[in-house]
Structures are given as structure tokens and as C-alpha cells.
Amino acid sequence: MSELALTLMRVGFLALLWFFVIVAINVLRRDLAAPSTTALAENTSTRTKPTRQGRSRPQNLVVVEGSLAGTVLPLGTMAVTIGRASDCSLVIDDDFASSHHAKLFQAEGRWIVEDTGSTNGTWIGRTRITGPTVLEPGSPLRIGRTVMELRK
Helix, strand or coil: CCHHHHHHHHHHHHHHHHHHHHHHHHHHHHHHCCCCCCCCCCCHHHHCCCCCCCCCCCCEEEEEECCCCCCEEECCCCCEEEECCCCCCEECCCCCCCCCCEEEEEECCEEEEEECCCCCCEEECCEECCCCEECCCCCCEEECCEEEEEEC
8 A cells, every 4th residue: 555545544544533532522511511491482381281270289209210219309389400410409310311301390380391401302201302391290201211200
């Protein structure tokens, strides 16, 4: 092989290695970034049926499956952040969860769950959520291998 071809192959290989390093750094930076604050979509209430006045509201977030199974988190009026970071309201020890994975907050008397840019997504049942979504009591909320439900 000629010197020129060998040098071009070395430079190409070096460029490919740098490309993979930059991609890996971008993935890590996105995963470690603080969660973005996204406003509740205005059409959220049009996608769901209105609540009845007589029903009582859920008061607890219960971990059903995962390493924290049986954990009960009382819900108040403040938003609940879920993830691996120590500053989250519910810290889950799950390799498939991001640092700040999801946020659960109350709007118009209903609990809304929002994915905060996680890598593996947030799921309600078998549906991956793409924006702020109403979480009904008893519906399984899955983050990685951890499954939670709203309960009264």
C-alpha cells in the first residue's frame, strides 16, 4: 500500500473515533442536563373526559414494581419529580431511568405526567407519552423497570 493511502486511512479512522467521542459526550450532556420546564398543553383537557365532582382525588403515588416496590409517596399540591438524581422527590434506583426522568404535577384538579427529556421514555400502560398527559388513578406509570400508580 502506498504512503498516501495509509495516511488517508489513518486520518479517516481518527476522524471516525472523534465523531463517536462527540456523540457520546452529547448523549451524556443531554442526560445530565436539568429538566426543561414545559407548560401544560392547552388541549390536555379536551383529550380527557371531565372529572365528576363526587369522586375523591388520588392522594398517593404507589410504587407497584421495581426496587422500591411498596413505597408510598403522599401527594400534595407541589410537583413530584422522578429520577435517579438525589434532588428528585422520588429517587428510583433504576439503570433505565434518567437523572430527572419525569415530572408529575396537578392542573385543573387532575394529575399530569410529563417526560422531561429522558432517554428511554415514560410510559402509561403500553403507550409512550410525548407531552403532558393526564394520569388516571390505577393506570400504570412505567419509568424503566419501575411501575407506579396513583391511588386514593
